[in-house]
Amino acid sequence: MQKQFGLNARGCLVLAQLLGGVALSASVLATTPAAAQEECTSYTVVRGDTLSLIAKRGNVAGGFQAIFSANSNTLDNPNIVQVGQVLQIPCRDGSLPNAAAAQESAAAAAPTPVPVTSTPSRPLRIATGSGYAPFTDEDMADGGALTKMVRRAVAEGNPDQEFSISFVNDWGAHLDSLVPSGAIDMTFPWFKPDCSKVEFLSEASAYRCTGFNHSEPLYDALVGYYTLNGSAYADATTYQDIMGARICRPEAWFTFDLEAEQLMPPNVELVRPVPQDGCWQLLLDGEVDIVTLDALPAEEDYRELGLEDQVANIEALASKQTMHVFVAKDNVFANEALQIVNAGLEDLRLSGEWFEIVRSGILETVDN
Known part of the structure; x- marks a missing residue:
């Protein structure tokens, strides 16, 4: 499974630091042209800033990944920040500063979502696997953070859609046979290559583009x-x-x-x-x-x-690099259901539940 995802136990512990223990040194940041900062506040980008420099000056646990993850709704590229851009610095408990106000503002600015209301023709079959804590693992509450996220996304996207999530721990079988054959409709979480550069990819990597469609990013x-x-x-x-x-x-x-x-x-x-x-x-x-x-x-x-x-x-x-739900391109039912997942993910992000799901999964891993 590590060959598919590339995250070991140590990486999960660092990720736990990312969402569970971020702190800033106000005295260090006060030496920059920006105003002095404290943990659980926002930071205004000044000339010469990079995410790595901001993280280093503030002694941010988890480094530039921590700041990027906390601002993934506004940052598309970890190498590009704009002077005057306001970045959110997570609180010590991993939550975001002024989270409720920020979520209300984002919800107000977002277009009204189009509900997915088509009548499902049958239950949706979804598969994941164990051994990838805190994201997917049978021994974790709700099966891990991303298992809970997918479950909540389907429920939010269309409450009438029946579905099941199964743990199939032969990860290689997911994309090799189970999804292509229609034995399952969806599998997660898989990293998606840059499919605009498919001509440069190996056969196995290119197949992730040519054989499958993908949800909006889970993480x-x-x-x-x-x-x-x-x-x-x-x-x-x-x-x-x-x-x-x-x-x-x-x-x-x-x-x-x-x-x-x-x-x-x-x-x-x-x-x-x-x-x-x-x-x-x-x-x-x-x-x-x-x-x-x-x-x-x-x-x-x-x-x-x-x-x-x-x-x-x-x-x-x-x-x-982003993790997604994958469906076979020739599975019409699964591709229609992918709209349900995407609609639900949008709701989870606007409400702030997306961040809370990830944070709770991380904290469970640390506690255990």
């Missing part, structure tokens, strides 16, 4: 790129700048984002050790130039290894 994750301070790649601003590099990505992680940017052999040397922390030792030993994986476990890894003063974050290369 956004950031993938970071890291090198040693003083490296020739530390100031890279485009993927073209790292062509020819020796790049390390752990064996358990997907590669479709690298494929889309043509960061695959022979353009680069790709090293894929089995242990996740193996990349960092290879970087220190000079055997690779760049480490790339999900920013949450990556930054936790190099901090645990005491490498903060040696590792440079190549901020301009960070990318957003």
Whole structure:
């Protein structure tokens, strides 16, 4: 399953920090042109800001992923912030500042949703799998945060739609046979490649685009790129700048984002050790130039290894990867039902329930 998603137990613990323990140092932020900030407030972007710098100045747990996740409704790209833009800094308990007022404002500004009212012809069959806490796991309350989210989205999108969610722990079978054959209608949560670059993808990665349609995002994750301070790649601003590099990505992680940017052999040397922390030792030993994986476990890894003063974050290369519900393109019923999921997800985001579902799942993982 890790091969499909690329998130280990450590990554989940860091994600728990993201939503459960963010704090700002007002004294540090007061040295910037912006007004002094405290946790559970908003921050106004000034010239020269990046998400990483804001997180570093404020000692934000979870780094730039924390700020990005808290502002995913307004930030499309982790590398682009605008002067004067107001960012929400999560409270210590993971909630958002002035959440009720912000949700009312967003709801008022949003177009009136078109309810999905078509009469369902049969129950909807949905599958997920275990072992991906806090997102999907049979042993968690409600089956994990994203299981609860999908359940609530269907109920919100069309209360008349009957459905079941089953745990099928052979993850590979979901996209290989169960969804294509119609044995199940939907599966989640799966990362979707950049389907506008399908010509650069491997056959397996391209199949996620050519064989399936996808819901609106359930969750956004950031993938970071890291090198040693003083490296020739530390100031890279485009993927073209790292062509020819020796790049390390752990064996358990997907590669479709690298494929889309043509960061695959022979353009680069790709090293894929089995242990996740193996990349960092290879970087220190000079055997690779760049480490790339999900920013949450990556930054936790190099901090645990005491490498903060040696590792440079190549901020301009960070990318957003999104998790979705997948349906087979030739399953007419499932594609109609996908509208229900999307309508429900929109309702959950406007009401603030989306954030609360994720936060409660994270907290359960920490408590256990």
